Amino acid sequence: MEKWPIGVFASVDAGLGVHLDVVQELGIPTIQVHAPHKQSRTPEAAQDFLDRCNAAGIQITCVFGGFDGESYADIPTTKKTVGLVPLETRAARVEEMKEISDFARLLGCHTVALHIGFVPEDRNSEDYKALVTETQHLLDYVKVNSQVLNLETGQESADHLLDFISDVSRDNLKINFDPANMILYGTGDPIAALQRVGHLVASVHCKDATWAPEGKRGIDWGAEVPLGDGDVGMATYLRTLKDIEYTGPLTIEREIPEDREQQKADIGKAVDLLDELKELIG
DSSP states (O other), X not given: OOSSOEEEEEESSSSSOBOHHHHHHHTOOEEEEEOOOGGGOSXXXXXXXXXXXXXXXXXXXXXXXXXXXXXXXXXXXXXXXXXXXXXXXXHXXXXXXXXXXXXXXXXXXXXXXXXXXXXXXXXXXXXHHHHHHHHHHHHHHHHHTTOEEEEESSSSOHHHHHHHHHHHOOTTEEEEEOHHHHHHHTOOOHHHHXXXXXXXXXXXXXXXXEOOOTTTBTTBOXXXXXXXXXXXXXXXXXXXXXXXXXXXXXXXXXXXXXXXXXXXXXXXXXXXXXXXXHHHXX
């Protein structure tokens, strides 16, 4: 794989990603894909999707898990509903992630990922310790499938994420770095965070956002915007990726599935911006 191939977040039948025809139209060579609904996670569906990707010259680099009942309506709702953190759904979601790992194996993909949720702050609490144990069990399972698990950034500070990864203590636990999420959740400057966690970054998103007003950060959402229009600073972002020696895909994520045409247009502009920056920095 060449350095910094362009990617996009795509979907089979679930999630916020673009459909494969859009990936083909834009000539994008790699995708992260949102895992399909349970009824579509079959060997036949995997082979069909893989055949379509192979025919189009598209490489699947990561399969993302997501779960029924998750809501990003606001930050408090996100804390209650997202990832493996909510206790009432944790065991079932760990089992579903194992199924997603199996589906990724059918696709020949060696990376799975998810938002784990808002990791409890108290490392000595029983809830935190139980989350560590469940995450270890999941990582041991995906390792049998020759896979790594990437945690997407945003819901924790860089230091708390590093603490959690250290406590889990599995060599196949890595990071999917999303700079916009740091801004959207108000959890820290994305460039400083990337410098802090860079040694564990195995995949990235190229997404942009603007901060919530002063006094509202971490309470209210920031706003996702087209790549280059926000507060991340994409040139600085790519320079920092170069500094940490990250050479993998630059996967564009634009979360406006309700407006497919605008989503496609914004992704097209993002491709142009990243191509320019790759020429300048790479």
